[in-house]
Amino acid sequence: EPEVTQTPSHQVTQMGQEVILRCVPISNHLYFYWYRQILGQKVEFLVSFYNNEISEKSEIFDDQFSVERPDGSNFTLKIRSTKLEDSAMYFCASSGTGLNTGELFFGEGSRLTVL
Amino acid sequence: GESVGLHLPTLSVQEGDNSIINCAYSNSASDYFIWYKQESGKGPQFIIDIRSNMDKRQGQRVTVLLNKTVKHLSLQIAATQPGDSAVYFCAENDGGSQGNLIFGKGTKLSVKP
Numbered sequence: 001e002p003e004v005t006q007t008p009s010h011q012v013t014q015m016g017q018e019v020i021l022r023c024v025p026i027s028n029h030l031y032f033y034w035y036r037q038i039l040g041q042k043v044e045f046l047v048s049f050y051n052n053e054i055s056e057k058s059e060i061f062d063d064q065f066s067v068e069r070p071d072g073s074n075f076t077l078k079i080r081s082t083k084l085e086d087s088a089m090y091f092c093a094s095s096g097t098g099l100n101t102g103e104l105f106f107g108e109g110s111r112l113t114v115l
Numbered sequence: 116g117e118s119v120g121l122h123l124p125t126l127s128v129q130e131g132d133n134s135i136i137n138c139a140y141s142n143s144a145s146d147y148f149i150w151y152k153q154e155s156g157k158g159p160q161f162i163i164d165i166r167s168n169m170d171k172r173q174g175q176r177v178t179v180l181l182n183k184t185v186k187h188l189s190l191q192i193a194a195t196q197p198g199d200s201a202v203y204f205c206a207e208n209d210g211g212s213q214g215n216l217i218f219g220k221g222t223k224l225s226v227k228p
Contacts, residue, residue, distance in 0.1 A: 004158075035216075041220070042204065042218045042219060042220045042221060043159060043204065043206075043216075043218040044218070045209075045215045045216055045217070048215065056212060056215050058215065091158050091159070093158075103149065103161040103164060104149075104161070104216065105161070106151075106158035106159045106160070107158050108156075108157050108158045109157070109158050
């Protein structure tokens with residue numbers, strides 16, 4: 001069964017450092033998303049991406065965050081200068097037809113710990 | 116602000132019983148609702164969805180009910196099994212958004228053997 005894969009599974013970094021989280025969406029999907037979940041809290045939308053550009057982003061997704069699809073298979077989330085409050089589980093998701101016509105498939109997440 | 120919330124944070128049921136997990140939403144413009152299951156250390160897993168032009172949708176052992184009048188969503192799990200133990204989230208597409216799912220806080224379902 002096709003799945004969304006994410007790396008690394010866990011990253012520990014110092015405050016102020018740059019972090020790149022990587023995702024390989026399901027191969028024929030066209031819509032890509034990043035969500036995050038702070039420990040014990042609900043899953044929160046960060047950004048959606050389609051046709052090589054951001055479709056929507058939340059207020060969490062400030063100028064410290066960026067996304068990129070550098071090639072035909074990877075979708076990355078970069079945090080330029082990490083803060084303590086960026087510590088969370090980051091989930092990548094993809095969809096073949098967009099949210100309103102199909103489900104989002106989530107990866108297993110990348111846990112980011114900022115010290 | 117408008118949000119999705121859950122009535123009960125935890126639910127404990129006996130194996131074989133039916134489970135009902137409830138959710139309230141407040142964005143009347145949302146037209147697509149999803150239930151996700153999240154097991155410990157894993158990402159959300161799609162269970163079932165429903166669009167606002169429907170009141171009920173059934174899957175395998177699961178049923179989602181949508182009451183637009185009172186903005187209420189529920190997930191019914193028939194013959195609950197130990198493997199159903201997880202946190203369940205309802206989510207709505209924020210006012211018809213194409214990508215922004217608003218998740219509720221989650222209900223932890225524990226199934227006792």
